[in-house]
Structures are given as C-alpha cells and as structure tokens.
Amino acid sequence: MNFFRGNVLRAALLLSIFYAESADADLSKTVPDPARPDEVLTSKIFYTGTVTLQKANDLVSALDELNVKYPRLKSIYLYIDSRGGSMSAGQIAYRAIQSSRVQVITVNLDEVMSAATMMFCGARNRLSFPDAHFLLHAPNEDFGGSFRPDELNRMREDVGDLRVMLSDIYGQCTNMDRKEINSxxxxxxxxERLTPAEASVKGMVTGMAHEIVDAPVSYYVKDRAR
Incomplete structure (x- = not known):
C-alpha cells in the first residue's frame, strides 16, 4: 500500500520537483550495518535550516522510503530547527506528514518559525524541548519591481490565498479561535512568539521532549554547505 492517499500530494510533489532549487539542500541517511528492515520500529529525521521546495521534496522522499522499506515501523520522529522560508514548501511538507501511513511525531529542537510551523502542524503528536520557541506571523511574498493596478490586485489575491492556507492549518492544530488566528x-x-508552555496552552504543542530518541535509521535534510 502506497502511503500517499489521493492525488493532491502527488501534484504537490511534482510541483516541488519542477521548481526545485537543485543546489540548496543535502539529504543523507545513516543505517546500521547490517540493517534488517523488519527489525526497525522507530526512525528519525532531522530537518534543519530554511524551508525550501527542494528540501520539502527531500522530506517527501525520506518519508516515502521509510513507509515502504520498513514494514514494522511504528514511529517517525521529525526534529525541526528552522526559521521558516517558502510557504508553498511548508504546505507540501504539511501534506506529506499528514499522509504518512506511519505515525509522524514532530519535535521542535530549537526554533520553529514562520513556514516551519506549517510542517510542525502536520502531525497529531507535536512535541517541543523546554527551551525552544515558536513564531507565528502573517504570510508575506516578495514580488519586487513596479506593478500596474491589475497586477497589484492579483498579488493581493495571492497573499490572501496564502493567508487562508495558513489560517486553515492553524485552525486545525491549535485551539485558537478564528478571531485570534485572523489577527x-x-x-x-x-x-506571536511563543514558549513551549504558551504553545501548549494554545494546543499547538501536545507534549514535551527531553531527549532525542535512539533510532537505528536516521535521515538528515539540511542546507547544502557553501
């Protein structure tokens, strides 16, 4: 059984491949030697740095491989340390995490900000280290240049669509009312800059983490060294 359900995520994956920033990310993996796939019950992914379409694609690849290759896998811990980036990439990551057959548990390692909060919200179980923090804020888009009135209207619509997307995600992963989310x-x-305790009150954090889990299979989605 493929762990992606429906065509929405497939379309998002194709979009991410088409627009991929091919030189901005590294995906690596560590596996014990020898590794028996049927003995792997827990795995982890470290996602660090900017949220980009290429790295969202790498995350999808890691999740897909984990779901397909390890039949007895029970949990995937996704450790996030990111100040944000592309909202389109954040949505792809959000959908991929939601669609995983194997339970994904997101964990705030240090910073989960802006578009990275979308990724964090993709899981039902959302943990945070006690000294981490979150940043929730309005979406923005850098259009650059000079524009005609009709172009300004289209850009306003584009930003409005991003706002609706972000508001829907926050509505699903927090207990904030619509007025607060709209604000x-x-x-x-x-x-809103939140401590884990404050994020817990708002329903964004469902539990605390105090150590990184020991897992035989680990993936690393990170910015490419310059």
Whole structure:
C-alpha cells in the first residue's frame, strides 16, 4: 500500500520537483550495518535550516522510503530547527506528514518559525524541548519591481490565498479561535512568539521532549554547505 492517499500530494510533489532549487539542500541517511528492515520500529529525521521546495521534496522522499522499506515501523520522529522560508514548501511538507501511513511525531529542537510551523502542524503528536520557541506571523511574498493596478490586485489575491492556507492549518492544530488566528495572519504587528508552555496552552504543542530518541535509521535534510 502506497502511503500517499489521493492525488493532491502527488501534484504537490511534482510541483516541488519542477521548481526545485537543485543546489540548496543535502539529504543523507545513516543505517546500521547490517540493517534488517523488519527489525526497525522507530526512525528519525532531522530537518534543519530554511524551508525550501527542494528540501520539502527531500522530506517527501525520506518519508516515502521509510513507509515502504520498513514494514514494522511504528514511529517517525521529525526534529525541526528552522526559521521558516517558502510557504508553498511548508504546505507540501504539511501534506506529506499528514499522509504518512506511519505515525509522524514532530519535535521542535530549537526554533520553529514562520513556514516551519506549517510542517510542525502536520502531525497529531507535536512535541517541543523546554527551551525552544515558536513564531507565528502573517504570510508575506516578495514580488519586487513596479506593478500596474491589475497586477497589484492579483498579488493581493495571492497573499490572501496564502493567508487562508495558513489560517486553515492553524485552525486545525491549535485551539485558537478564528478571531485570534485572523489577527496573527493579517498583520506583522500581531505576530506571536511563543514558549513551549504558551504553545501548549494554545494546543499547538501536545507534549514535551527531553531527549532525542535512539533510532537505528536516521535521515538528515539540511542546507547544502557553501
């Protein structure tokens, strides 16, 4: 059984491949020697740095391999340390995590900010280390250049679509009411910087982490060294 359900994620994956920034990311993996796939019950993925379409594609690849190759796998711990980046990439990661056959547990290692909060919200179980923090704020898009009135209207619509997407995700992974979510996603003046305890009160964090799990299979999705 393929762990992707429906065609939405496939379309997002094709989009990510088409627009991939081919030189911005590294995906690596460590496996014990010898490794018996039927003995692997827990795995982990470290996602660090900017949220980009290429790295979202790498995350999808890692999740797909884990779901297919390890038949008895019970949990995938996704450790995130990111200040954000592309919202399109954040949505792809969010959908991939939601669609995984194997349970994904997201963990805030240090910083989960902006578009990275979308990825964090993809899991039902969302943990955080006690000294980590979160940043929720309004979406933004860098259009650059000069524009005609009709182009400005289209850009306004584009940003509005991003805001709806982000608001829907926050509505599903927090207990904040629509008024508070609308406030956060409308103006940078209403940004929310949260401690794990504050994020827990808002329902974004479901538990605390105090150590990195020991797992025989680990993946690393990171920015390419310059």
């Amino acid at each position: 956060i996603t409308y103006s940078e003046n209403n940004r």
